[in-house]
Amino acid sequence: xxxxxxxxxxxxxxxxxxxxxxxxxxxFIMPVLIVIGFAFAFATGERDLFKVAVYGDAxxxxxxxxxxxxxxxxxxxxxxLEVQITKVDRHQIDLLLDMEQDRLWVNTTSANGYMLxxxxxxxxxxxxxxxxxxxxxxxxxxxxxxxxxxxFSALFGVGYVIVRYRKNGVLKRLRxxxxxAFEFLSAQIVSRMLMIVAVTVIVYLGTHLxxxxxxFGSYWLLLxxxxxxSLSLISVGLLIAARMSSExxxxxxxxxxxxxxxxxxxxxxxxxxxxxxxxxxxxxxPLTHMVDAARSVMIEGSxxxxxxxxxxxxxxxxxxxxTLGAKTFKWE
Amino acid sequence: xIEAIDLRKHYAEIKAVDGVxxxxxxxxxxxxxxPNGAGKTTTVEMLEGxxxxxxxxxxxxxxxxxxxxxxxxxxxxxxxxxxxFIKVREVLSMxxxxxxxxxxxxxxxxxxxxxxxxxxxxxxxxxxxxQRLLLAIALINxxxxxxxxEPTTGLDPxxxxxxxxxxxxxxxxxxxxxxxxxxxxxxxxxxxxxxxxDHGRIIAQGSPKALLAEHFENAVITLPQESLPAGFNAVxxxxxxxxxxxxxxxxxxxxxxxxxxxxxxxxxxxxxVRSPTLEDLFLELTGHQLRA
Numbered sequence: 001x002x003x004x005x006x007x008x009x010x011x012x013x014x015x016x017x018x019x020x021x022x023x024x025x026x027x028f029i030m031p032v033l034i035v036i037g038f039a040f041a042f043a044t045g046e047r048d049l050f051k052v053a054v055y056g057d058a059x060x061x062x063x064x065x066x067x068x069x070x071x072x073x074x075x076x077x078x079x080x081l082e083v084q085i086t087k088v089d090r091h092q093i094d095l096l097l098d099m100e101q102d103r104l105w106v107n108t109t110s111a112n113g114y115m116l117x118x119x120x121x122x123x124x125x126x127x128x129x130x131x132x133x134x135x136x137x138x139x140x141x142x143x144x145x146x147x148x149x150x151x152f153s154a155l156f157g158v159g160y161v162i163v164r165y166r167k168n169g170v171l172k173r174l175r176x177x178x179x180x181a182f183e184f185l186s187a188q189i190v191s192r193m194l195m196i197v198a199v200t201v202i203v204y205l206g207t208h209l210x211x212x213x214x215x216f217g218s219y220w221l222l223l224x225x226x227x228x229x230s231l232s233l234i235s236v237g238l239l240i241a242a243r244m245s246s247e248x249x250x251x252x253x254x255x256x257x258x259x260x261x262x263x264x265x266x267x268x269x270x271x272x273x274x275x276x277x278x279x280x281x282x283x284x285x286p287l288t289h290m291v292d293a294a295r296s297v298m299i300e301g302s303x304x305x306x307x308x309x310x311x312x313x314x315x316x317x318x319x320x321x322x323t324l325g326a327k328t329f330k331w332e
Numbered sequence: 333x334i335e336a337i338d339l340r341k342h343y344a345e346i347k348a349v350d351g352v353x354x355x356x357x358x359x360x361x362x363x364x365x366x367p368n369g370a371g372k373t374t375t376v377e378m379l380e381g382x383x384x385x386x387x388x389x390x391x392x393x394x395x396x397x398x399x400x401x402x403x404x405x406x407x408x409x410x411x412x413x414x415x416x417f418i419k420v421r422e423v424l425s426m427x428x429x430x431x432x433x434x435x436x437x438x439x440x441x442x443x444x445x446x447x448x449x450x451x452x453x454x455x456x457x458x459x460x461x462x463q464r465l466l467l468a469i470a471l472i473n474x475x476x477x478x479x480x481x482e483p484t485t486g487l488d489p490x491x492x493x494x495x496x497x498x499x500x501x502x503x504x505x506x507x508x509x510x511x512x513x514x515x516x517x518x519x520x521x522x523x524x525x526x527x528x529x530d531h532g533r534i535i536a537q538g539s540p541k542a543l544l545a546e547h548f549e550n551a552v553i554t555l556p557q558e559s560l561p562a563g564f565n566a567v568x569x570x571x572x573x574x575x576x577x578x579x580x581x582x583x584x585x586x587x588x589x590x591x592x593x594x595x596x597x598x599x600x601x602x603x604x605v606r607s608p609t610l611e612d613l614f615l616e617l618t619g620h621q622l623r624a
Contacts (some may be wrong), residue, residue: 004429005429005430007429007430008425008426008429008430009426011426012415012418012422012423012426013415015417015418015422016415016416016417016418019417019418020417080459099360165413165415168411168412168413169409169411169413170412170413170414170415171410172409172412173409173412173413173414173466175382176380176382176401176405176407176409177402177427177430177431178399178402178430178431178432201598213616303495332382
């Protein structure tokens with residue numbers, strides 16, 4: 001490994017990326033447009049149904065039977081109070097009722113919560129109030145949109161580019177020089193990772209200025225997830241590009257991989273409640289773990305320990321894919 | 333300098349190279365000639381270490397190809413693209429960083445006449461300019477041996493002559509050159525020794541002049557097709573139809589051949605006599621046109 005050769009290849013790749021204005025532009029414009037779109041589309045009328053989380057055994061508490069029989073209210077039996085309290089705080093639940101201890105939680109900033117509270121006014125309940133801002137769909141979807149942008153940039157920016165290099169003879173020319181496959185591939189990986197981090201940070205700040213979303217966790221932890229997550233996605237691109245020499249075939253395979261990730265990695269909607277098979281399949285996709293970790297840091301304020309499982313899986317994915325990709329790599 | 337011993341490259345269906353051996357002496361220009369598909373590029377790519385031979389061996393300075401070879405060889409491939417969105421100067425700088433020992437940029441700019449497009453994007457240079465840039469990259473490590481694979485294919489005559497001029501300059505520096513081409517004229521202009529290949533084998537080897545002298549005692553006569561009567565007898569000469577409705581007679585003895593034409597009542601008004609070329613040699617050896 002020669003640092004000099006690595007840096008020369010790294011520098012060339014960076015120039016190529018930065019000067020390709022059309023591709024560069026899309027890296028910024030697409031996620032911003034999607035986020036703005038969602039911010040407007042879901043600004044009002046998000047729910048037309050009241051949501052009440054109910055804790056405790058309804059059979060044992062007949063005094064609540066009238067309330068539980070009301071129409072146009074969705075009652076969700078729950079078993080963990082702490083989790084539900086956070087949901088009330090984020091407006092994901094309008095009211096939390098604890099039948100065991102005759103307590104209720106409402107968010108003072110929620111109109112739905114106020115309405116529901118009136119329906120229970122004939123019962124003596126210990127009222128607990130919360131005042132957190134609502135977690136809107138846009139808050140929830142931001143980590144997904146950023147993750148998706150990273151995935152496309154990683155897969156196509158490394159996978160497609162290496163295949164194109166192989167097809168048009170750039171790789172052949174480089175191979176005839178002392179540049180080693182390891183130096184070449186690490187230059188590609190590091191260059192793309194740096195670009196992804198830079199683009200994502202800018203898009204994050206830009207969308208934050210535009211729509212202002214929630215962030216309860218540590219920015220350093222989010223950066224760590226970003227770096228490890230993008231490495232794992234780049235390594236997928238690397239593996240695909242290891243041998244292929246047809247751009248069309250590479251395009252097909254890249255699409256075949258990116259579409260399931262876009263739909264099954266929890267980018268747009270939560271997979272809670274979907275078929276177990278789908279959930280298992282989702283665990284095989286690196287993007288699932290990355291979005292999951294980022295989302296839990298951003299809207300739940302999770303710490304390093306909470307997201308360690310996801311980070312370990314991502315590191316494992318990266319190690320396996322990079323090793324396989326480098327071992328099977330062919331210049332021609 | 334480079335020795336190839338019984339090289340073979342077989343693919344599932346075809347024998348691209350089928351047992352070729354030769355020796356390239358230092359300081360010479362060695363040419364591999366033949367039509368498209370003769371096995372020139374496959375042979376030269378085995379010499380370059382890009383393709384692995386099915387059997388046979390290659391020695392550079394008496395040793396198998398290795399790190400030393402990679403550092404001392406310069407290669408100009410037939411079809412290569414360069415990274416896009418990068419200026420000519422930046423491409424050269426990148427390749428310079430790949431090698432321990434490099435030639436100064438100014439020298440390369442001068443030899444290959446890169447001055448006018450040094451700051452231009454690689455996507456925006458002409459075919460001739462790209463070939464000059466690829467030549468400069470091949471020279472970047474001040475190589476001992478330089479491989480040029482069909483360096484002028486697809487270039488206009490002006491660019492071709494410019495590139496020949498650059499190759500002559502490199503020759504003047506006593507570098508060893510290995511050149512493949514399907515232009516016989518190019519081989520004749522540049523090479524000290526050539527091998528002519530067809531169907532993966534060597535069919536002739538020697539200096540261009542010696543080969544011509546060996547295979548042709550005299551000259552080539554061309555005549556319009558219609559001036560030859562039906563049942564014309566060439567009396568020992570080879571008779572070959574060419575393009576544009578002319579016939580070529582590969583004459584072994586000009587006096588006798590012309591006497592024969594007169595004897596059979598052929599009109600000599602449109603007769604042309606010229607020296608044989610490597611094209612004729614190829615025709616003579618294989619019975620088929622070089623660029624069919």
